Amino acid sequence: xxxxxxxxxxxxxxxxxxxxxxxxxxxxxxxxxxxxxxxxxxxxxxxxxxxxxxxxxxxxxxxxxxxxxxxxxxxxxxxxxxxxxxxxxxxxxxxxxxxxxxxxxxxxxxxxxxxxxxxxxxxxxxxxxxxxxxxxxxxxxxxxxxxxxxxxxxxxxxxxxxxxxxxxxxxxxxxxxxxxxxxxxxxxxxxxxxxxxxxxxxxxxxxxxxxxxxxxxxxxxxxxxxxxxxxxxxxxxxxxxxxxxxxxxxxxxxxxxxxxxxxxxxxxxxxxxxxxxxxxxxxxxxxxxxxxxxxxxxxxxxxxxxxxxxxxxxxxxxxxxxxxxxxxxxxxxxxxxxxxxxxxxxxxxxxxxxxxxxxxxxxxxxxxxxxxxxxxxxxxxxxxxxx
Amino acid sequence: xxxxxxxxxxxxxxxxxxxxxxxxxxxxxxxxxxxxxxxxxxxxxxxxxxxxxxxxxxxxxxxxxxxxxxxxxxxxxxxxxxxxxxxxxxxxxxxxxxxxxxxxxxxxxxxxxxxxxxxxxxxxxxxxxxxxxxxxxxxxxxxxxxxxxxxxxxxxxxxxxxxxxxxxxxxxxxxxxxxxxxxxxxxxxxxxxx
Numbered sequence: 001x002x003x004x005x006x007x008x009x010x011x012x013x014x015x016x017x018x019x020x021x022x023x024x025x026x027x028x029x030x031x032x033x034x035x036x037x038x039x040x041x042x043x044x045x046x047x048x049x050x051x052x053x054x055x056x057x058x059x060x061x062x063x064x065x066x067x068x069x070x071x072x073x074x075x076x077x078x079x080x081x082x083x084x085x086x087x088x089x090x091x092x093x094x095x096x097x098x099x100x101x102x103x104x105x106x107x108x109x110x111x112x113x114x115x116x117x118x119x120x121x122x123x124x125x126x127x128x129x130x131x132x133x134x135x136x137x138x139x140x141x142x143x144x145x146x147x148x149x150x151x152x153x154x155x156x157x158x159x160x161x162x163x164x165x166x167x168x169x170x171x172x173x174x175x176x177x178x179x180x181x182x183x184x185x186x187x188x189x190x191x192x193x194x195x196x197x198x199x200x201x202x203x204x205x206x207x208x209x210x211x212x213x214x215x216x217x218x219x220x221x222x223x224x225x226x227x228x229x230x231x232x233x234x235x236x237x238x239x240x241x242x243x244x245x246x247x248x249x250x251x252x253x254x255x256x257x258x259x260x261x262x263x264x265x266x267x268x269x270x271x272x273x274x275x276x277x278x279x280x281x282x283x284x285x286x287x288x289x290x291x292x293x294x295x296x297x298x299x300x301x302x303x304x305x306x307x308x309x310x311x312x313x314x315x316x317x318x319x320x321x322x323x324x325x326x327x328x329x330x331x332x333x334x335x336x337x338x339x340x341x342x343x344x345x346x347x348x349x350x351x352x353x354x355x356x357x358x359x360x361x362x363x364x365x366x367x368x369x370x371x372x373x374x375x376x377x378x379x380x381x382x383x384x385x386x387x
Numbered sequence: 388x389x390x391x392x393x394x395x396x397x398x399x400x401x402x403x404x405x406x407x408x409x410x411x412x413x414x415x416x417x418x419x420x421x422x423x424x425x426x427x428x429x430x431x432x433x434x435x436x437x438x439x440x441x442x443x444x445x446x447x448x449x450x451x452x453x454x455x456x457x458x459x460x461x462x463x464x465x466x467x468x469x470x471x472x473x474x475x476x477x478x479x480x481x482x483x484x485x486x487x488x489x490x491x492x493x494x495x496x497x498x499x500x501x502x503x504x505x506x507x508x509x510x511x512x513x514x515x516x517x518x519x520x521x522x523x524x525x526x527x528x529x530x531x532x533x534x535x536x537x538x539x540x541x542x543x544x545x546x547x548x549x550x551x552x553x554x555x556x557x558x559x560x561x562x563x564x565x566x567x568x569x570x571x572x573x574x575x576x577x578x579x580x581x
Contacts, residue, residue, distance in 0.1 A: 044455075
């Protein structure tokens with residue numbers, strides 16, 4: 001029985017080997033098999049060597065001739081600039097990728113060195129050195145979201161259950177949000193951001209992280225509602241609303257929309273705010289970022305992007321009691337008799353900086369609030385804070 | 388004879404489509420189909436390189452390799468010929484047509500070591516095709532690959548908006564899609580019997 005089994009096994013195996021050898025091998029792979037010879041004549045080896053060597057020489061010479069005949073002269077500056085650039089290929093400079101900008105800035109005297117938004121002024125200075133151009137000061141920009149009406153603060157027209165993307169939601173009767181100017185909140189900008197600078201808040205609003213945002217403008221182009229705009233990062237007070245509906249309608253649709261009441265226009269000490277088409281807009285050329293309008297806005301539609309404003313502090317040694325600061329303070333935080341040392345009420349001060357520049361004795365400095373609250377009075381370590 | 392040439396052309400474009408029936412060239416297939424623009428650019432460059440490469444290789448195979456019994460060196464020589472030709476084309480294009488170079492040049496480097504570009508001369512050699520038949524196979528394969536690229540790119544652009552489960556996002560769902568399209572292409576298999 002044992003012998004029978006083993007012979008059967010050997011038969012099956014030999015048959016399988018036969019099938020494999022005869023039929024399958026020549027069909028393996030694209031291009032098939034190679035002819036097999038009993039004995040390889042030595043001429044074939046020589047032919048092979050000669051033909052391969054000849055082909056190699058022919059191709060080598062041909063490529064060398066082509067390379068010499070069709071040489072393209074490149075400006076060494078282009079490569080230097082290319083290495084300096086961040087290489088994000090974001091297109092914020094207006095050229096097709098970093099290479100395009102490197103060529104333009106090295107070749108064309110009219111192209112400014114400061115166009116690279118992700119690189120900021122450090123890169124602009126380096127490019128200026130390479131190209132011998134003058135570096136202008138770069139006032140960095142940042143993307144700002146002009147809507148605060150998240151899911152909890154705004155109304156919806158209907159329940160949208162389609163593709164979770166703003167562009168797709170836009171196709172369904174302009175999106176589910178009642179306010180036709182507001183953020184839809186499906187995160188198209190977040191996915192468009194090449195730097196991971198946008199996250200979605202719990203209330204379905206984009207949050208822009210200033211340390212990562214390079215103002216490349218990808219989110220601006222991606223947003224179907226045009227809710228995101230690029231603005232100067234230094235102008236940190238922004239009316240975060242785009243609604244051009246009448247005040248009554250805006251109020252029905254959203255708790256934090258601009259109702260064009262005009263309080264900010266009257267509050268602004270430098271007349272920087274105007275109401276146009278039922279929407280207040282700040283003229284950032286005039287705005288001094290005092291933040292007064294932020295406090296006065298009845299619907300909280302104005303946002304202050306300075307996280308903790310430093311408060312004013314009057315140096316008793318320098319104060320001559322001239323009283324200018326007391327008059328200029330919009331929130332009456334400064335008190336003191338004429339010709340005696342004035343004091344700032346830290347709870348009332350809103351950090352608008354209006355007194356700082358007016359003091360003829362330069363006695364007023366701005367100090368960080370948190371540290372101030374802990375120390376009770378300004379300590380040595382407290383330095384004036386730049387915005 | 389012309390009927391045979393036409394048969395080879397249709398067979399290589401649809402029935403034996405390199406991507407969907409032979410599963411070759413998948414790296415480029417998945418690499419450039421994220422956007423329609425790159426897919427179309429790749430299609431043009433690929434078909435052109437395929438035609439010229441197949442013609443060059445046919446001449447070398449027919450007039451050098453067969454007389455000297457060098458069939459066993461097919462793979463080495465075919466790769467060498469395609470690489471040299473693509474490199475020369477790259478250099479010449481950069482000088483003569485810079486705009487075309489910046490549009491299509493990046494694909495040339497990808498093509499050099501592509502398996503379809505190598506497979507077409509190998510099949511030509513194996514089947515001992517005439518020049519016309521070789522050209523028909525090259526053109527058919529090029530257009531078939533272009534068809535695959537364009538179908539896939541148009542689907543993947545729509546896929547961007549689809550709600551794909553997280554573990555399937557990116558390449559996995561693309562492979563699933565390719566399998567489905569391959570199934571559809573199986574429908575061509577009874578069209579012509581060679």
